[in-house]
Amino acid sequence: MIGEPAALPLLQMALRVEQDIFVIRQRGREVAAVVGLEHQDQVRIATALSEVARDLLRTTGGADVSFHVDAGADGRFHLRADLAPVSPLPDDRYEPQSGAVSRLVDTLSVLTVEGVTVVRMSRRVPANAPTPTPERLAEFRTELGRTAPGSALDELTVQNGQLISALDEVRSQRDELAVLNEELAETNRGVLALYNQLTEELEETNRGVVALYAELDEKSAQLRAASESKSRFLANVSHELRAPVTAIIGLGRLLTDSASDPLTDEQGRQVDLIRSSAADLLNLVNELLDLAKAESGRIEPELAEVDLRPVFGQLRGTLRALATRPGVELVVEEPTGPALLRTDEVLLGQVLRNLLHNGLKFTERGEVRLRANQNGDRWQFEVSDTGPGIAPELHDRIFEEFYQIPGATRVGGTGLGLPYARRLVTLLGGTLELASAPGEGSTFTVSLPTGGA
């Protein structure tokens, strides 16, 4: 706090006899009221003053008391009371008799101002109090000069009144506290109820989720069982169908054999029809059987070191017979050097033949090309064509069983080739992907691990 020794005190008085303690208390309260301290603070500083005055009267025989208003470093005003003892303080120290005194004021300290030791206390003036301009301070001084100090009895009456109102306040605070406590307890009960309800709801949701999972498990077990029984059914039916269909083909061949009785032209045409329908049927039955076998996990890939060159050579040989369209060329790019990977040669041959066959079936002009290249630890086989291409939204569908793009059926087929090819590639530990768009041809890419599945 910035002391202004030159500034005139608001009030000063002497502490010499017991009676003065009451006067100091009373005047201190009046000064506090004049500078704008609130009622509670007036009582606080008055009480602190009487305590300190009592101590000083006992230890030093009295003091000169003065009141001031200072501007503090925080920009606020403070009421300051300086008590300068008439004889030195024992050990130059001051310890209030009651420890509570220092809590009644903002500061309480002993300091030396211009060679004089004083016990100084201060209390902050509230911000809403009038600013103590020099004129106003002069007014305060006049006002304080007008009131005469009362007797000890007067001060005792005032003090009693203060005590009663402090007690009243304590009681009303206690009542308020009881109300608050009750409210708090009620809120707690509410929170607890809410918490219990939430816990219950959470538990219920949990039970629901658990039940849902159990149902899902059950459903997927049912699905698995259904899919297995479908594969089993297909395998059995196909197997059973093969023998009679083969018999029909054989019998048809016998009927048209030159050693048999000659048929009329019409009969010959009808027998040819029977034979080609039976051949289509056999083809379908064989493909169904293959797919059912692959799905039921009955195909075990036989992995071995495979050189791609002979595999490609064989594909070129067998497929040349199918590449009969004049405007379509089959190009098999045989690897130039040894091209080795660990896989099942037969299954890989089936997949590539299938894809090349599709290319040849659907391409009317241009070429169907097979090429392979090694990319890190994978081999990639690309079967590309300059055919009609496939719309992106059908890229997944054509891998579904029996799906054929409308209009494509006239070139024959069963819709089982691609799902079978993808099954086999998966068995070999690889992937089969398609890049295609209408009018831009199609490229099927088989990617296989070099080291085997």
Ligand code: ADP
């Ligand atoms: P399939 O060839 O026996 O009809 P797939 O499963 O091999 O059966 O093929 C499914 C369908 O995908 C074919 O019917 C055809 O519509 C389409 N498709 C397959 N390959 C090609 C291709 N290279 N170009 C255009 N469409 C194709």
